[in-house]
Amino acid sequence: QNSNLVKGGQSIYAQGIAANNTPACATCHGAKGEGMQQFPRLAGQHADYIVKQLLVFQRTDERPEGSVMKTVAHGLTPENIAGVAAYLEALPSLQ
Numbered sequence: 001q002n003s004n005l006v007k008g009g010q011s012i013y014a015q016g017i018a019a020n021n022t023p024a025c026a027t028c029h030g031a032k033g034e035g036m037q038q039f040p041r042l043a044g045q046h047a048d049y050i051v052k053q054l055l056v057f058q059r060t061d062e063r064p065e066g067s068v069m070k071t072v073a074h075g076l077t078p079e080n081i082a083g084v085a086a087y088l089e090a091l092p093s094l095q
């Protein structure tokens with residue numbers, strides 16, 4: 001994996017993107033992507049799958065109204081999505 005992509009993804013995961021109010025993914029999905037209660041585990045999921053899900057959240061007509069992930073995914077660029085997906089796929093081996 002491209003290490004700059006993974007680093008960018010790690011920053012988004014841990015801190016969010018202040019410039020467009022994207023919250024840190026870790027707040028809900030756990031510091032290590034382990035998930036908790038209603039928040040699914042993300043660590044180790046395939047990057048392709050994560051990208052696909054984030055794109056679905058961005059397309060408001062394909063998921064029921066009210067998922068918090070719609071708001072979260074709204075501000076992510078394709079590059080942000082690729083980075084966070086690469087980071088999450090690599091996460092189990094980074095720990």
Ligand code: HEC
Binds near residue numbers: 028
């Ligand atoms: C405010 C809490 C919250 C934050 C912050 C948050 N998520 Fe989520 N996320 C959820 C919830 C709740 C679900 C499951 C709900 C659903 O499927 O509609 C979810 C689902 C997902 C899924 C789908 C997982 C699957 O197995 O289908 C992905 C991928 C995801 N989140 C990625 C992210 C990323 C990347 C970020 C940071 C940019 C993030 N989330 C920030 C609450 C959050």
